[in-house]
Amino acid sequence: MVRMPGDNNKIGDGDYLDFEEKVADLDRQMKELRKLSSIKGIDYSAEIRRLQQEQVTELKRIYSNLTAWQTVQVARHPKRPLLDDYLNLMVKDFRELHGDRCFGDDRAIITGFGQIGRERVLIVGQNKGRTTKNKIACNFGCPNPEGYRKALLKMKFAQKYNIPVVTLIDTPGAYPGIGAEERGQAQAIAVNLLEMSSLRVPVICIVIGEGGSGGALGIGVGDRLAMLEFAYYSVISPEGCAAILWRDGSQAPDAAEALKLTSRDLYKLGLIDATIPEPLGGAHRNVHDTVYNVERYIVKTLACLKRTKTDNLLENRYRKLRLIGTTSAEVLRRKTEAGRERIKAALEAVPADRRPVETKPRESVPSKSKRAVTPKSKPVSAKV
Amino acid sequence: MVDMAEEVKSKPVLSKAEGWNGFSLKPRKDMPEGLWVRCPTCEHMLYKSTVEENLNVCPECKHHFRIEAATRIKYLVDEGSFQEVLSDLTTEDRLGFKFRDTTYKQRLKAEEKKCGVKEAMRIGKAFIKGRGVVLAVMEPNFLMGSMGFVVGEKFCVAVDKAMEEKLPLVAVCCSGGARMHEGVVSLGQMAKTSAVLAKLDEARGLFISVLTDPTTGGVTASFAMLGDCLIAEPRALIGFAGPRTIAETIKVELPEGFQTAEFMLEHGFVDMIVHRKDLRNEIARLIDYCQK
Ligand SMILES: [Zn+2]
Numbered sequence: 001m002v003r004m005p006g007d008n009n010k011i012g013d014g015d016y017l018d019f020e021e022k023v024a025d026l027d028r029q030m031k032e033l034r035k036l037s038s039i040k041g042i043d044y045s046a047e048i049r050r051l052q053q054e055q056v057t058e059l060k061r062i063y064s065n066l067t068a069w070q071t072v073q074v075a076r077h078p079k080r081p082l083l084d085d086y087l088n089l090m091v092k093d094f095r096e097l098h099g100d101r102c103f104g105d106d107r108a109i110i111t112g113f114g115q116i117g118r119e120r121v122l123i124v125g126q127n128k129g130r131t132t133k134n135k136i137a138c139n140f141g142c143p144n145p146e147g148y149r150k151a152l153l154k155m156k157f158a159q160k161y162n163i164p165v166v167t168l169i170d171t172p173g174a175y176p177g178i179g180a181e182e183r184g185q186a187q188a189i190a191v192n193l194l195e196m197s198s199l200r201v202p203v204i205c206i207v208i209g210e211g212g213s214g215g216a217l218g219i220g221v222g223d224r225l226a227m228l229e230f231a232y233y234s235v236i237s238p239e240g241c242a243a244i245l246w247r248d249g250s251q252a253p254d255a256a257e258a259l260k261l262t263s264r265d266l267y268k269l270g271l272i273d274a275t276i277p278e279p280l281g282g283a284h285r286n287v288h289d290t291v292y293n294v295e296r297y298i299v300k301t302l303a304c305l306k307r308t309k310t311d312n313l314l315e316n317r318y319r320k321l322r323l324i325g326t327t328s329a330e331v332l333r334r335k336t337e338a339g340r341e342r343i344k345a346a347l348e349a350v351p352a353d354r355r356p357v358e359t360k361p362r363e364s365v366p367s368k369s370k371r372a373v374t375p376k377s378k379p380v381s382a383k384v
Numbered sequence: 385m386v387d388m389a390e391e392v393k394s395k396p397v398l399s400k401a402e403g404w405n406g407f408s409l410k411p412r413k414d415m416p417e418g419l420w421v422r423c424p425t426c427e428h429m430l431y432k433s434t435v436e437e438n439l440n441v442c443p444e445c446k447h448h449f450r451i452e453a454a455t456r457i458k459y460l461v462d463e464g465s466f467q468e469v470l471s472d473l474t475t476e477d478r479l480g481f482k483f484r485d486t487t488y489k490q491r492l493k494a495e496e497k498k499c500g501v502k503e504a505m506r507i508g509k510a511f512i513k514g515r516g517v518v519l520a521v522m523e524p525n526f527l528m529g530s531m532g533f534v535v536g537e538k539f540c541v542a543v544d545k546a547m548e549e550k551l552p553l554v555a556v557c558c559s560g561g562a563r564m565h566e567g568v569v570s571l572g573q574m575a576k577t578s579a580v581l582a583k584l585d586e587a588r589g590l591f592i593s594v595l596t597d598p599t600t601g602g603v604t605a606s607f608a609m610l611g612d613c614l615i616a617e618p619r620a621l622i623g624f625a626g627p628r629t630i631a632e633t634i635k636v637e638l639p640e641g642f643q644t645a646e647f648m649l650e651h652g653f654v655d656m657i658v659h660r661k662d663l664r665n666e667i668a669r670l671i672d673y674c675q676k
Binding site for chain 1: 566573
């Protein structure tokens, strides 16, 4: 695992969420002690270690019991890893592909080829931007129709060369603007839903931050839908829901709770396929580990999906979509049981000494970068 | 995604007596409720019976009033030919949704009492001018015609039936969007309905989507916009985000005629705008053109 101590996000004074008071307090105490020890030359390391342990316990306590509204705040944390972090840390040889060939190049959705682990993939990701300038450039992560059309165009390109698609979802929602309506926001999203349901390559969708309604779904139909542990995915923003059903936007915490928008609830309801764990105290406290967990999920899942014949892949995807919301517990039970049995059988088929161990994809493929620069030089079966 | 602005708009307002432009029969203050309606477009006061005889269209300005599914079916299909299926399908409240002092389940009961139907969509087989079709009609009054599990499921069953029996599918859309009370289940219905339409497309089945006032949110962004042919009723509100949401976001007054059927036609997102009285004819004609 790649970890660069000190390279991770520093949590500053303004970055504590309002339910992390004690954590902030412990940080202040530790800072004080370090300062004291450097001034007076007294060794406080035992004391600091104790505080650190206390802090870990506290973070564990807080983050294992987050309310839905607190989860939304974590998902919107200003230091939370964004698409850029994933592109930098997880994707080798990223080649961005611009434009929808029709209207423009939406910066809220970034598309391009790259390599994750040993796999060539098409990345389609929603981009929120960190600095004010970036945020404005990418419209705060709210895509316009041209973004969805660009995504579809590139996905069809990928389909032609049998390249799997990975989408990283992080948007408050599709942009509600005059231009967006004039250019057919609804139509653009609808067409994506239809086309992605029958795209003849594996499609993995991961909600890395905010999964805002139709804007998220517009690049969120595939073989697998996963969520980071403290991301949220919802039909409407908690504020919007509160404004309509509670007639009071400030009731958003109640709305968030009612909407069941956390990964834990959605997994329980069978509406997502997996949750990807976040490091202690949320993704913003350790960008590298977060990205690494996502990468591992993608590599593992892609390997599994690539073994499936395309026709079966599409059949499975269709069945999954067609059953969304089917309440009968029977269907769910059968699905999980069948899955468990398949995994068990597959594991038993592998000799004990060759069972999969923790792979280190980042370090184990040092010289593969050359291949990805000229992806077309390799004969690829274009039969799709 | 359900925009409540429209709900307010549709109610005839009787209190503002000043400001009409010369209609012969001035309503009195003591006018019995329910006998008159006020046209929201031209503000004329109209006899309800006159409007009803005119297919719920304002005779003065051709404003198309919102109509419930039963009326729509009556106007659209050959008399008595509608054979409904799955009319009893109801949703299990999977989220256990509670808001204020009420629950989603209670709300559903109230809506059922109000509308006389169990959900926001009715599906079945019917004949339109002698042509067999599978019909899916949305109920605008049932929780704003919002799409939850049942609406999505019924639509998918309609598509399956259309494929099975090689009949054209006609959907009359009228919805405020996805149903908040069902959370991601309702969001998923967008993906689900679109996926079955991909199958219908593959099977070369005809899908005519009729967009009526209002078609917004998750319904527009899924099956409503995926018709082979898109027909809109005059001046119907059609869009993704509700006008109020847009106005609040961009803090600019919206241009006149924004998100109307005419606006959609101008921007290339619908095939035609058809008066309610011509709808039967136009659909029958399209079906004839698309016969294999
Ligand atoms: Zn009128």
